[in-house]
Amino acid sequence: MRVVPVLVAMIMLLAGCSAPEAPAPKASPKVAAPEPRVVAYFTDWGDFPVRKVDTSGAAGRLTHLVYAFGKVSGGGCTPGDAWADFQKPITAADSVDGAADTPGQGLLGNFGQLRKLKQRHPQLRVLWSFGGWTGSGDFTEAAKDPAAFARSCAALLRDPRWAGLFDGIDVDWEYPNACGLTCDHSGRDALTGLLSALRAELGPDTLVTAAVPADRDKLAATDYAAASRAATWLSAMTYDFFGTGDTPGPTAPHSPLTAYPGIPRETATTDAAIRELIGLGVPRDKVLLGVGFYGRGWSGVTTAAPGGRASGAAAGSREKGIEDYDVLRSACPPTGTAGGTAYALCHGQWWSYDTPETIKTKMAYARSTGLAGAFAWELSGDTPDAQLVTAMADGLAG
Template structure:
């Protein structure tokens, strides 16, 4: 995808001088297994930045850590990074993330937070013992219980059972989680949940607590659909209708999973690509943990109408997607990695495809959200070619990477890829073995947009997503039909190709000519980026004045824009059906109107 800006909104650590050391830790005694120290790294009066450092001072590796402390009334954490931080009143609990819980002997890890108020932490405990090493925890959190199995499913109840967790001091009880929210605490390894709704899908997991009140990792999840009620909703038509949901959209764009419901779009799509996961050190990684699984939603903001709780194992976008899938069971969700910003990491991944694939499956199948994702999407921009950075991995690298993903994920998961639509002679479609790779993929999202834009500051003006070529097109092979034809010539089946639609326009300013081919002085002003604007804005601020090559353009004042409208999308969807393609996808939901105008056009055009 062309633009992938993030607004971290207070989630990035400040690199400022250390100040205000709070003496909560002393050198550990020899038998102590783990300690924790706190530093106030910055104080700006009304608030501050703090940092905790957890260190394994023992002789064996620890697999997870849980840090607890108390703040005086009026002092609280407002945001955190590199840990999941929750609270019950003035008592605060920080747990490791998926990637920093394992600490070898002598190793340490730090996490930070922004806070309000002026108080200092007290009563520090790490893994159930004193942070300063004065008392020996001698304990580690319990293991994850086995994934629950369901039986005796009725209209309103289900019986769950699971294999016991293990712990060196014994298991005290288990929390039963329904759709990520605790509904019961039991001492045994079974539970019957009652009071459910007919014909409704639920997701269940369990979490163990030991005699030191430490909680372990959440088990895998099982989906259960109660009997009775109406039949399960069917997907809207037999064509794929896929949209990208951006992780960072919850910030400046204020676009959340619930918007898919209120706009009516959720009932009209079949798949969602959640973008983007990062590719770092040759491995898949969650990018923004706060947006992904920590952000708390109130009842009115959430899909289910239920508020997140402070001790909920999963919050954020992932939990909202879980709730969306419970409401619309036909929707499948794929975790998309890479994108314009993070594609530089694929070069290292391509050096060891098997290791990369294993890391991706670990992220996708993390027990906290394993039931959320139905597959993985790779958005490498671009293998053996140039995007934000240039890649020289060779023409076979992409095929090798997706082959390893298919081998790791198996046939039960969807494995897809977003790819270039540059069909020019010797262009990006010729740089990698897209034909050979297709056998390992369920489909390609062919990015048939961003062909032309104001990176060519003086023009000529041209539609960024032409369906076909036209007289005067600035570059041959830069159109959707040419890209699809080239991929089919390389042996990619038509049903494995999705046509791309941009829910945004690209534009120039300083333009006097209404028809394409005019000169310009630079990019037109945009809300988030010069030269780019959402459809929902353009439809009113610069309505379409003409069409060319199956898409629309608009000339208003000295600005010239090209973008798709419901009418041009209808034309494109008819073309998709005439070519026998698998369907269409779009970038991205937040560019549409509040009533899902463009999603509706895709749905009706493919139905």
């Protein structure tokens, strides 16, 4: 027979006994806020070896490095540049540990160096990014069979030659159901299909991320809220709002944080893009703010403030209208700021770019907005002592 608790208490009181005290409620353990993500892309081209990620100090400040790019071909994932990725012997001068690669001795190329980098920096997680501006055309084919795409990507990440090197995959589709270098018409759910298939194939602990546009029309073309449910985070490409090309201006900073008087389009700002993503239903703790480690510039300019006229794009080290921060900081130092980013007028050229100071302002914005962190395109534009990555890490730490 079951005796109800009230009757037990009455019997104990009549017998001169005290009723047992109810146990004190346990305090809920405090859940620490997740560590801000400090992310940067590393490209497989150019003259910036993996070793410099270590010697600059960037590897010690980054939480994630994204290796760009693998290709999407035939609806599946394939290496982007096999020679640079895992076939090229690395000299002692360019090696993370100072030891030259010997053909046949193990994993070569950038992958071998990334493995050494992770051994030196156990906190660093590495993702392999697929697509990019010139490599997004075949995502349309991949979207027809997301499960097959995911299987091919998983098999590539688990290839025995570099198994365990990559902690996840990044999808840089420019742009789903919209136009980039080519146009896609796969529908609003195409990106969600790919990310969901990757999540199902790779499991809950593997990183699955995507680079996403900052343009309002492109954001409206895809269900980014649904896509975010399968993703670890979405990286908002909040730069290149205003380019140069061969246009006569008006000059405008390519990555303003906020609008400023005279801005050509008030919605072409980092803040507007972030608010748009959140307004579409993407959780703010799944959004990374993007910064560029480069500037965009015009030539034939005489007006220091934004809004001046130009004769065309300024000369750059590798292409017209674009230059690394490491070059610009001394070649054309800032002469002012607009919208939370820097600009400079020198020798008839007008450049806009982020500095350590403006990056810290953007990181404060990311913190106050509750974002997951920030990412940079890309590491070769930073200084030899990683001033921009340091500004990101320090700014996100508060």
